Amino acid sequence: MNVAKTIRYGAWAAVALLVAAVSAATVMKLTGDDIPQAATVQIGGPFELVDGKGQVFTDKNLNGKPTLMFFGFTYCPDVCPTTLSDMQGWIENLGPQADDLNFVFVSVDPERDTPDTIADYVAAFDSRVVPLTGSVDQVKKVVKDYRVYARKVPLDDGDYTMDHTAAVYMLNGDLNFVGTIGYQEPEDTAMPKIKKLLGS
Numbered sequence: 001m002n003v004a005k006t007i008r009y010g011a012w013a014a015v016a017l018l019v020a021a022v023s024a025a026t027v028m029k030l031t032g033d034d035i036p037q038a039a040t041v042q043i044g045g046p047f048e049l050v051d052g053k054g055q056v057f058t059d060k061n062l063n064g065k066p067t068l069m070f071f072g073f074t075y076c077p078d079v080c081p082t083t084l085s086d087m088q089g090w091i092e093n094l095g096p097q098a099d100d101l102n103f104v105f106v107s108v109d110p111e112r113d114t115p116d117t118i119a120d121y122v123a124a125f126d127s128r129v130v131p132l133t134g135s136v137d138q139v140k141k142v143v144k145d146y147r148v149y150a151r152k153v154p155l156d157d158g159d160y161t162m163d164h165t166a167a168v169y170m171l172n173g174d175l176n177f178v179g180t181i182g183y184q185e186p187e188d189t190a191m192p193k194i195k196k197l198l199g200s
Contacts, residue, residue, distance in 0.1 A: 043177035044169075045145040049106065049134040052119025057132055059175055066197045067102040067171040068181070071148045073109035073162050074121040079183060083168065084125040089187065090194055091126050098128065100198055107133040108143060108150035108164045146177075172200045 051057040068087065072080035084105065091098045105122050107113035110133050113121075118131040133139065143150050150164045166183035170193065178197065181190045 041147070043145075043147050044171060044175055046175075047138075047142045047145065049132040049138055049142065050115055052115050052122065052131040054115040057130070062102050062104075062175065064173045065100060065102050066173055066200060067104055067169075067175070068194070068197075069102075069104040069106060069146075069169040069171060071106045071108050071143070071146070071150065071165055071169075073107050073164070074113050074117055075109065075161065077161075079164075079166050081125075082184060083166070084122065084129065086184070086190070087129060087168070088126045090190065091128055093187070093191060094194070097195075097198060101194070103129040105129050105131050106139075106142060107131075108139065108148065109162050110134055110136050110139045170194075170197050172197065 046059045048056060048058045068090075070080075070083055070087065072083065074080070087103055091103065094101070103126070105118070107118055113133045115131075115133060118133050122129045122131040134142075142148075146169065148165045150162060153161050153163055155161060167180035169177060170179045170181065172178050178200065179193065181193055
């Protein structure tokens with residue numbers, strides 16, 4: 001294993017720990033009376049991006065259905081194709097129920113991921129996965145609002161890759177964050193989470 005891969009796997013481990021902490025979405029704080037009370041961490045919110053056809057796509061296009069949202073990029077060597085392949089498997093396992101969910105792939109690399117590029121990439125997995133990109137500012141906003149870790153990492157050849165959150169976000173019909181599906185999470189734990197999301 002070369003040094004670059006070692007660094008990348010270390011970064012993914014750090015991202016996984018970050019997501020585990022964030023997905024607890026509720027933290028405890030002390031009041032003046034030292035009585036623990038719940039304080040929610042805001043994850044998500046309205047957004048405006050562009051889909052694979054170059055059309056404006058906002059949170060309203062999700063039509064109040066629960067959503068599985070993944071943040072990645074088309075030049076991703078392993079995490080993104082693996083996760084999209086998992087998502088493809090979930091869609092197949094759900095059968096007709098898959099129509100009651102939104103499946104979304106949001107690029108964290110808008111400089112390279114044009115609408116055509118991201119549309120071709122996602123189409124190789126399942127046409128029901130909506131590919132989204134946008135301007136640098138639009139992507140920065142959604143990355144910030146959804147508490148996504150995304151960082152450009154220069155490579156020795158002058159190119160770059162992206163380190164990013166590796167989990168799939170689960171959002172209910174009101175676009176509220178309810179949890180995550182971990183990278184390469186076994187199907188026997190991922191599917192019950194998805195079915196619970198469908199019933200929420």
